[in-house]
Structures are given as C-alpha cells and as structure tokens.
Amino acid sequence: MANINYRCPCCRKISPDTHDLARHYLGQTDKKHKDWLKTKGLSYAQLITWQVTEFGNKGYEALAKVLEKEATKVEI
Amino acid sequence: MKKQLKFIVNGNPYDIWIEPRLLLVQVLRDELRLTGTHRGCDSGTCCVCTVNIDGKAVKSCSVLALQANGKEVLTIEGMANGPKLHPVQEAFVDNWAFQCGFCTSGQIMASNALLKENPNPTREEVQHAMDGHLCRCTGYNMINEAIRDAAGRLQAQKSEEKAK
Amino acid sequence: MSEYSIIGKPTRNVDGPAKVSGEAIYTFDMVLPNMLYGKLLRSPYxxxxxxxxxxxxxxxLQGVKAVITGKDTPGGKYGLWRRFPELCDQTALAMDKVRFIGDPVAAVAAVTAEIAERALDLINVEYEILPAVFEPLEAIKDDAPLLHDDISNNINITRHVEWGDVDEAFKNSDYVREDRFIYGSQATASTEVHNSLASYDKGTGRLTVWSSTQSPYYLQLGLADALKMREGDIRVIKPHVGGGFGGKNSTMPDSVNAALLSMKTGMPVKIVYNREEEFTCTEHRTAMNLAVKMGFKKDGTIMAKEFKLITDGGAYTALGPTALYLTGTYATFPYNIPSYRYDGVRTYNNKMWSTSVRSFGATEAQYATEIQLDRAAHDLGISPIEIRRKNAMTPGYEAPGQYKVGSCGLLECIDKVEKRIKEKWTDLSKDEGVGFTTFAYMCGGIFNWIDTPYAFSGAMIKVNIDGTVDLFTQASDIGQGTNTVNVMICAEELGIGIEDIRLHPADTATTPVDLGAWASRETMMNGNAVKDAARNVKEKLIEIARMKLGENIVYDLEAKNKRIYLAIRPERGFSYYDIVKDAIKLNDGEPIIGVGHYTPHRKGMVSPAWAFGSMAVRVKVDREIGHVEVKDVIVAHDCGQPINPLGVRGQVEGSVHLGLGWGLCEEQPTDNGMVLNPSFADYKIIxxxxxxxxxxxxxxxxxPEGPFGAKESAEGAVGPTAPAIANAIFHITGAEFSSNTLKPEKVWRAIREAEEKAKKPAKR
Amino acid sequence: MKNIIFDFEYLAPKTLEEALTMLSQYNEEERKVIAGGQSLLILMRQKLITPQYLIDIKGLSDLEYIKFDKKEGLKIGALTIHRAVELSPIIQKEFSVLSEMEQNLSNVETRNWGTIGGDIAHADPCGDPAVVLIALNARLKLNGPSGERTMDAEDFTVDFFETALQPGELLTEIQVPVLPPNTGVKFTKYNQISGDLGLASVAMSITLDKDKKTCSDVRIALGGVAPAPIRAKKAEDILKGKKISDALLAEAGQAASEEASPTTDIQATDEYRRELVKVLVKRVGVEALARAKKA
Structure with a gap:
C-alpha cells in the first residue's frame, strides 16, 4: 500500500509527515529555505524563536500547517 | 644603552650587559636560557614566574633585571643537588602536586622560601603563603599536602645530617 | 579476576621529575636557531x-622579515566540524571583513618580539564599520546584521531531540515547574598561553609545527585545510602543554600564521599570545539562555522534561555545535527521563567564538537540572537526596535512539555521600547549609564531526632486544596524567614494569592517530588502544613461550610480573626478557611491533560509557554582604576501575576548582563585544x-567497555559543584538564582529579594 | 607575554641627595621613579607609562628602616619592604594593625619586593597602607629641592593615582605617632577572593576616655570607595563623645556609607560598595572597641 509523503518545497528532502518535514525545514539555514518562508508570510526568525524559547513545538506546528497545504505530496 | 648586570644565579656568577628595559624573567629565560621559570600573566597576578632573590620568593616578572644587580637568584634549575632532586621536588612528585606543571616551578620556589622561614607550617599557613600562586589544574590541596610533606622530609634530612 | 600488579596502585607521574625540575619543555620554552617572532594585528572593531x-x-622597519594579510594566504577554510563544509568558516586572516574585536587581519615576523610588536603599530588598516550584533536573540531577527553572507538569521546550527509523548506526560504530572536560566562564559585560563612554533622545510616543502594543543591530529587537519596542503606533509608535535581545559582543541590563528610566516620567510617562526589575547581571542565556555520544564508525580518521580536552549556562539563555528549538542544530552543525566523534548540553536554574533571548557554541556545542563530538582523537592516536601535516589539512572539504562549506560554506580554514590554527610556535618550553624547534587559524564565522544577515516585512537609498541618497550601514542597529556595512565596500562597488559617503558607521545609523524584530549576520552579510547597494542605484542610472545613449553600444551598462558607462564601452573614458564630475546632470534631478527586501536562501534550516538557520582558541599553564607564560603566538599565517584588513584584524585580536585570558579567568581562581561576583564587582576580565579x-x-x-574496567574521571565533578552551592544557599537563605557566577553582590541581592518575598503573604 | 618594549635611560642614584638631584634634572613627564616597581612595571608593560628616564631608588638602603621610640613614635623608611613591616616585632607589638594589614596585602611575593612608600606614592584608591595610616593619624615626610616637609597622610592622595608630591619631591618616611592610651585600631577589607584588592576597606581607631566607657576620639578611614582614601568624618562625629553601642556603630556605618562616593565597575556597583562600607564600619567598630577596652 502506498504511503503519502511530503516533499520539501526547497530541496529534495521527503518526509513521512509535515511535522517531520517542518523539523527538517527549520534545520536548514540557507537563503533558499528562508526566502520561501517569506513568500508564505512566515518569518524564519519567528518560527525558530518560538521553537527554542517557548515550551511545546509551536514553531514546527505553525510551519507544518503551511506545509500541509503547500508541500508536494509524494506516494511511496 | 646597555648596562652592566653582575649577579649570581644558581651559584654561578654572571657578568652581562643588558638593555635596562628587560625584566628579570626575560634575562633568566632568554639570556641565560633558564626556561624552567615560566610566565603566566602580564599583570603580576599569577606568581608563575616566582624565583628566590636572596632567599625570598619574588616574582621575576615584577623585578627589573638591573634591580637584581649584586643579588643571589635561585631558580628551579638550581634546586636539585646534581642528579638528586631536592626534597621539595620529591614531595611534589610523590604527592601528585602538579598536573600540567606550568606553574610548578613557581610553586616550588615559593615553597622553598616558605620552608626556610617556617619549617613546619600548618595547612592554613601554607595557604596564606602560597595564595598568590594561580594553579588551574590541581585545586591546590595536593600542593598543600606536598609542601607539608616536604617540611617533614627537610626536617628528617636535617636531623640525619646532625646525626652524622 | 586476577589481582592487578600496576592498575589501581598510586603511581608517580612519569613526567614528574621533568616537571618539578624545570626540564619539561613546553612550546613556550622552545627557541630554534634563526627563529623569528610573530605577532598578530587584530581588529579593533x-x-x-x-x-x-x-x-x-x-x-x-629594520628587523621585520615578513608582513602578511588575508590576500597573502591560500584562503583555505577550516573548522572542527569538517564533515559539514558550511561549518568550516574560518580563515588564517580576515579576507574581506572582521567579525569580532580581535579577529586577526595581519601577521608580522621579525627578529625580535619587540620589533614585531612595534611593526603592528605601523600597519594601516582602513575599515568601514558595519552594524554589529551581540545578543543571540537579537542576532536571529530578520533584520539583524549578518556575519556570514550565506547564513541567514545568523543561525549556525539547530538541534531537536524528542522521545516519549512529552505533552501527554506533562498532562499526567501532578506537579510541573518551569525555570529559566542565563549563563555567562568562562575563560579556560590555562597558565601556558596559546603559542606555536612553525618550521617550514624549504627543500621538501614539509612543515613542522610545535604547539600548545590538546589535539595534534585536529591541528594537523586544520593546518592542512587552512594552508591547502596534504595532511601528511604537516607534522604536529605536542611538547608538554601548560593546560588546555577545552581551549586548545581548535586550530587557532597562532599556529596557522606561524606556519604561513615560516613558509614566506623560510625561517622558523614562533607566535606567543599575551594574556590579554588569551582572554579576548581564545575559546571560552559557551554563554547560554535556557528554559527548562519538568513534570513530576507527587512522590517525586520525573514524568517529562522539556529543554530549550539558545547558545551565544560568537563569530565562528569551531567546536561550538558540540556544546549545543551535549548540553541537550546532559540535560537528561543522570536521571530516568521517560519523555524528553529538546530544542537548541547556536547563533552567530560579533564576539569571540565560544566552544568548550572542561565539562562543557554537562556543567550548563546540570546547573539547571540540579537547581530545579531542589526547588521541586522543596515544593513536593521530599528531601533533595530522596528525589535524586528515586530518579537515579541504573546499569543498562537506555535513552531511546541516543545513548546506553553500561556500568552505573550512581545509587551507591548517593548512599555514600548521604552517609558521610550524616557522620561529618552534625552541627551546622544557622548560616550554614548543605547542597547535594549528582552527576554523570561521558568517556569520550562517539560523534565523528571531524570526519576522520582513522580509528578514534591508535597505539604502537616496539619491543627492544633487552625487553624494554617503546610506546608510541598520539594521546595528549595536557596535565591530566594520560602519559602515566598509558604507561601503566601497557605495563599491566604486558606484565612488565613501568621502568621498562619509554613513552613517545603526541607526534603526528611517529604515532598513530588519536583524536586528542577532550570529553574525557583518553583513558577510555587511547587506554583501550594501548591495551590492544600490548595484547598484540603479548600474543606474539606467548606464541613463542607456548612453542618453548612444548607442542602439547593447550592451557592458557599469562604474562605477569615480568614472566610468561602457564596460568594454572605459574612455576612453569620463562622470564619475559628471555622470551623477547628468543622471539627476535627465532623470527630471524624480525622486529616485534604491536599495534592496537579503538573504535567505538554500535555504542549509541554519544559515548561508549558513562561515569557517575554525587557531591555534597557545606556552605556558609554571610547574609549581610553575600559572601559565600564553601567549607567542605564530599564527592563519591564511580569512575569504574581507577587506573591511577593519584591521578583520579587530582582530576576530581581540579574539576571542583573549575566548578567553583564558574559557580562563584569567574565571568567575562562584555560591552559592545569587548571583553572587560582581560587579565588575572580582573578575572577572578579561586x-x-x-x-x-x-x-x-x-x-x-x-x-565492560573500558580498559581494565576504567571510566572517566577528568571532568565529571565540574558540573555538580556550582548547583550544589546554589542549592545550599537556597536552603540557608531562600535565595534563588537563575544564573551562575554567584558573586557576593548577586548573593546579597538575592537574599534581600528572598527576605522581601518572605515578608509578603503568599498569593494564591 | 607583554614586555617593556620601549627603551629608557636607567639611573640608579646611590644616595638620597643624588636621587633628588636627578629628580630635579628631568621634568615630570619624562622621568619616573621606581622603587619596588610592583605596580609600575605592569603599567610600563602595558605602555600606560613610558618614561625616558627611570630613576631606581630601590637601592637607597638609607631609606630602609623601622624605628620606634616611646615619645616620637614609629618611623618607617619609605623603601622598607612590606614584608619587613609585616614581620617587625616592634610593629607587631605597638601597631599590630599595620602588621595585620600587611599580612593580607597582595601576596608574599609582592610584599618581599614592594615597598610601603612605593605603595603609598602609587596612590591606588584601593591601596591598603594609606587607609590604615590615616586611621593612625600618621604623617609623611617628603624631601625635595627646597628641603624637607611633612604632611598628614590624610592629605597625601588627592585623586586616582595622584598625590600631593611637588615636582622633585620624594616620599621618604612614614611617621606614626604613639597611640593614645585606651586606643584600639582595626582594619578590614572585603573581596570575594582572599588577598585581592578590596572592593571596600575600613580602618578605625577608637580612643576611650579614662573610664573606658566614652569614646573620646575616633578616626575612620575608608578605602576603595572614593578617588582617594577618605575620612568618614560624619560617622566619626556620631561616635565621638558617646558610649559606643552596636546600634550607634550601625548608625555610623550608615553615615560612612553616605560619605563614600564609590563608582560602579565590573566588580561591583556603587550601591553594593556603600553597603559594604555600612557593614564593615559596624564590624570594624566592634573590634576596635574591644581592642580599646583591652589596651
């Protein structure tokens, strides 16, 4: 049975869920990843700040929500 | 203009001409190549460079070399008796009283002066006398124990000599 | 298990006589014929x-032999996280811009140090000042000035670790508390400053560098990258080293520029930092902001932990990411944490880069953990000792996907210290109190950020015809006593005496690779390699002995007390020295060489083994002026089988000293990126x-993983020291701290605050 | 490591007269006097002081003495090393506070080479001897081109590292008058690290009247909390003529802390330094009083 996976909009990374993809995404510090966030109205700084100063997975969750809509779904 | 410096280092007479700006530690290390005396700071606050001048512990970085004119200087190289380590040196080895060893020469020279003044110091007296010596490795306690161990060895040596 | 003849016996330091007589040569003491003196011009912005x-x-200027700037260098980028090219962000000299006060922009070589220094004043640099950023949370903002063009938001590296269902576990907790901490940095303050001597051989194009380093191998790699040379063409020799404490792992501008100047002048060049450079331009402990949340059951059982971390990385990478990584790992030690979430980020900013100081990661994590535990215990009505006992790690503990604990004597350590507190500290005055903490520390790191294809550690033994042994290892004795440990291990395994062994340490040209002295790895990793090499030799000798005993003998042979004999009939055997002679003769003069190595495979992500312990401090507080006197310390320590008890004690005592410093008096305040206390007069050390x-x-x-059952003893006791003091002050006065360096004024203010709080009725 | 990297001419006079002549030959800007040099050499290594002529008076053994006389009091030659003051039996007997102060002045290596006169003339507001000497009502003898004069120790330091020495003058002797009967003196300084410069220091001399109840005279000197060591005169006024109690000492401490004008630096804030003065005055007062009662 094929599983739905998500492809990072900026690189070749494929993740089984958007939360995992968000983790990958915020681990990248290059311009390309950062700029894509801007086009979606998100701030890289804001997401990271949430993730490392507030308890919970707030940064990942905010990004995962957007990725759910925006990331290409890949069947594997 | 160079000035004459006549002094005794480790029992040896030296008669040299030096720039007045040189510190004693520079002359010992760079001119006389006695590199056992180390240097740890630029503020006279670590005592790593301690030597004995006329039997007293003094920081060789805080003495102008020319001020040692006519004095007797003892450095770590002058402690051993030929191939035989001085009792203070022996005690430092036996008590693991050093680790990196960089401050050790200064520690030993200060101990040497201390034990001449006070042959049987308490832990607190040793602490007081060695207070200027910065050691980043040992936490000082094993040095303190070594110095008091050395005191015993020196006294034993003295009574042995007397018996002879 | 048979009695050891050498392991576990208090043994004099093999370097002792040289070190107490001034004969031990440090790089600082070295002078070569025709040698030049180098100095670095540093950025004032x-x-x-x-x-x-x-x-x-x-x-x-007469006497100046060479002046170099960034454009005279090959421009090679280097760094300690070599596996990740984007994290190799340093160059020998600034290429286009400077990133912190002290970033080197030019280097001079002259016939005397004085001339070199005068020459620095004659170099004219025109700068265009750029906006700077100093605070981590400012640095990651979208509009902050960027340090490295290709790195957005000044984010050096991020890290996330999670196991268990954290949110669910917090929901199921009876008591949850959140605490925040801010730490300043700590200087390594080795008594020997950073210094290097480089000599370039014009004929062969090869380079030799003597340096005050913790890892000749890392320096060799760093130089190869910076100079764009083959690593085999660079020989690094580590003479005696006057302390490292984490600050001498990286390739520093002294060695790279001494090499470049030597290559340019064809003469040996030595660069020695002064104490101010040492304080402002060498690596220091990472300053951090932490947020910690823990959930407990009523009985004190830990349910979950969440840990958020931002580190103040400074201008470059070096070993900084490792500090980020390890702090997140140590935040789970030494307790059973069923669910855990960690997020960390290391940020760049315009200050000297921060990396490691002795017990890095552990000191920072434990301070928060141990203080938070005491506050929780206080609120839950449980004793500080009981809450630790309840949650203590035990042998075989595993953190999912992260690490596994082998041996663990933590509970025994807790019991021992508790017993001694009861026996020893029976009459505390009203200004006195006790702080209790536990700790764990790794035995070397497994993570391979340097990307070495070599074993983590190697050793080589050459046996001479008279049975004397030459031992070759690259392990770095920087004072901790590794040389003595290695000689002891070699002697024990071969069954010979310490006096039979001559050690040749830390020369990349003659010794097999070892990654150096960091993370308390030398006894575990190099010790295992030495033991392996000795076993290799022993097997060769036993083969000869077996042959001489007769073909029918199938029983085990032993090498001990300078004999090789039948284990079950010790009287049947030979002198070790005779067997060596026979072995060489019978093999037609073939030299007896033993090789050994250690590579930790399948031992988790962090370390192959963990040492444990607990600590108690008796503290007296002067409430009026905030002076804190640490009167007594009790430590119980599980370092497995101690190899040399003298060395173990030395390491534990030194660790406590460093922990006291971080906890009480050492700090590096800065103003617009300038370190304000760059001398031993202003930087306070106990x-x-x-x-x-x-x-x-x-x-x-x-x-089981350690040589003769040994584990770490070099760093573990740093971490528990400061929180034990903070906890004691809390118990005496009610004062709470959210930072380290409890200078009297800070304590005085916290006591006043606690008094104010006590006066007000508690709000519910 | 930092060395002195500029050249200078080194002059070593053999007598005080010779030294004074040399002093008058060169102007203030181009020459510097070195005694033990424990502070000066550090400043020269840091290029903060760069004299062309260095006049080394350390060898003037004429100025190395400790004399005591029941009428004249104590006289200490300016070039007496700290260690000699510390270990002097007569000082330990008659002015034990001086010896106690010396015991905790820097480290023994400094005390073995550094001189008490050099310390005072260096005029570091954190220096210990000046504070104690002010409490002891000491006078300083200065020799210069126009002969010799004396002045109160209290007036000698005028600002950070600045003294009342006139061009061509040398500090030559420290004179401490005999303690009045029923007098107790105590000095203390506080810093987190033993042997370090004080964040604040206090010396107090209390003289009781015949019945040993009322305070007939008191001198309180503060160090490290103003550009120069100062007398806390308002605090003195609170104690003078009164029967000293803990409460009164606390009041004096409060007054002294208001008289201080400390600055904030990386080691402590002005607020905390004032607090130290408040507490230390109280503590030193208790001990000085106990000594006065025993005297």
Missing amino acids: PHAKIISIDTSEAEK RTRDMPQIELHEVLTHE
Missing part, C-alpha cells in the same frame, strides 16, 4: 569591512586560601 591594508611602513578540602570516595564498578 566588532564588525567591519576591510577597505585597504597598507603594510609598507611596517615592512620598512586561589588556595578559598579552596575547600575535598573528601573523595571511589565507588568501584567494572565498565
């Missing part, structure tokens, strides 16, 4: 573009009068 550099006046006596108890365990 935290962030600036270099418009132009005019070196012509400096070059004209001296002997303020050093408490330490009662040390070894709790013996056997670590």
